Amino acid sequence: MSIVKRPRWQDLAVGLVLLAIGAGLVVGTFGVSTLPGQDSMGPRLFPVLIGGGLVVLGLMHLLAARTGGGGNRPTIVDGVESDLPPGHLPTLLWVVGGVALAAILFRPLGFIPAAIAVYVLTARGFAGAFSWRHVAAGIGLAVIVYVGFTAGLGLRLPAGSLLTDLL
């Protein structure tokens, strides 16, 4: 049986994030106004409980970071936990960038250019090189989906405000 080792800084970072969210919930709860007569069990109780729970979990992470425990248990069946190859940041950035670019383009240019953007940038990331085939596939899929959704299913997708403003 293999035991997965976890770096301590990870527990530390997660612990701090959970603490911050938990504390934020508890403090933010006092901004939730209540009606008179329901101050104990109104809309405030659960946020405080959940925030408190997050604070406790955050502290437990900090404790795990100190002791290096991390609550690891061995995997149940041998051979299931395969070692992952080291990460490759550029690929990830292409894909994340594709989604972000599409979100930027969605309103001004409309669905089709945005969809092509996310498709081509994602494909570029995964393939490791730009290819006109990805562009062709992206255009084809985006147009089919646009026509299918707007004409076939009657859903509305933005055609692009820049385009409609010009016309």
Added chain:
Amino acid sequence: MDTLAALLNGFAIAFTPANLLWSLLGVTLGTAIGVLPGIGPALTIALLLPVTFHLDPTAAFIIFGGLYYGAMYGSSTTSILLNTPGETGSIVTAIDGHMMAKKGRAAAALATAAIGSFVAGTIATVGLSFVSPLMVKIALLFGPAEYFSLMILAFVTVSALLGDSTLRGMSSLFIGLAIGLIGIDTQTGQARFTFGLLPLLDGIDVVVVAVGLFALGEAFHVAYRLARAPDELSRVTGSLWMSKSDWSRSWKPWLRGTAIGFPLGSLPAGGTEIPTFLSYLTEKRLSKKPEEFGQGAIEAVAGPEAANNAAVAGVLVPLLSFGLPTSATAAILLAAFQQYGLQPGPMLFSANSTLVWALIASLYLGNFMLLVLNLPLVGLWAKLLLIPRPYLYGGILMFSMLGVFSLNNAVFDLWLLLGIGVVGFLMRQMDYPVAPLVVGLILGPLAEGQFRRAYAIAQGDVSVFFTQPISLALLLVAALCVLGPVILRRMRR
């Protein structure tokens, strides 16, 4: 007799040509997404919600039911041929299934998986048909206090028993609960944690979260870790007809897998992973040749495949009779019910009995269609694995953004989607399970509602949760689930 009559009535509805077509569409789509790595049933149902909203609920749930069953069949194909499980429930299948494929016995492995899934799925659907009405009788005894305690138990089992660390499971759950707080408080109409942002008043839609975690998070993970890794795709070789010894080595594991999968799936400790692991270990212990396990033993494919299909049916028992989701997919199905203004639980069986029984009947039919789709046509499905990753993930992300945008026609949701995708990616890198987050998000507000109702009925007496016997028992079991392992570990030392 009531059950049988209702079930027959369900068959009458499921057998109409339109509904048969919806079912066929569901199982076909389900098999496809099961085969394709990177997309699962939770994600697909989430993406379909905006589209199926125009359909009548019975048709929509027949599609979802077929999809839910189909994904389990499809994922075993990927496990066996590619050694990359399509879904978590097929992790174990991948071990011996892929070894069988390497030894040229891929077809036998696929056949025992498909037939085993059919046997288990059918028996478990019979179980679902007859156990759910009994569960409904129990559910009718439940007041808000009991419901609240049951939800606490579900929270605990989903986050403490699944995954390999209680701390990480609980952290994921609480993040989900925290996200669930955002929006207007249903009881008083107060806005909570909306940061003055108008789109947050309605809360964060579970579809955005599910798509963010399961599509974007997964795509980011594959991009970061596996984009450059070569795939080892095995071809479908050997005869599709299992030999006599294959049959005699398979049928007992099928039945044992079913016996393990259905009850465990029905418990609030849902999920499909644990039953498959247990089935694997059981078969290994009972085998005369345990040394073959890990080297391509057919029992190690037959048992776990039966177990995961039985568990998938089992998960529907608490979902339909109590409205309690115990897996990520079940949580999305609950969201689908809510979208139609339906609340799963005992009332569903009386108020919408035609829908429930048509859904259950369609599961029998879907299971049969899946056997036909998967046994002779498995070579065709295997072709889906030839789609290169750049095209596959480009398509997944395009559809994800489309699905999320069409929820509210809001670009805000797309940015939210990206943010949740990054969170899902980080969770995946650091080994935090995401299912508790989804369950917490959807079940948290319901638990809060039940708590406040119970509190109001008891006229402000919190002890109601500990004085009602059923409620107390549920809370004790929940406490045992968290503290049990800790105590055991202390005692062993």
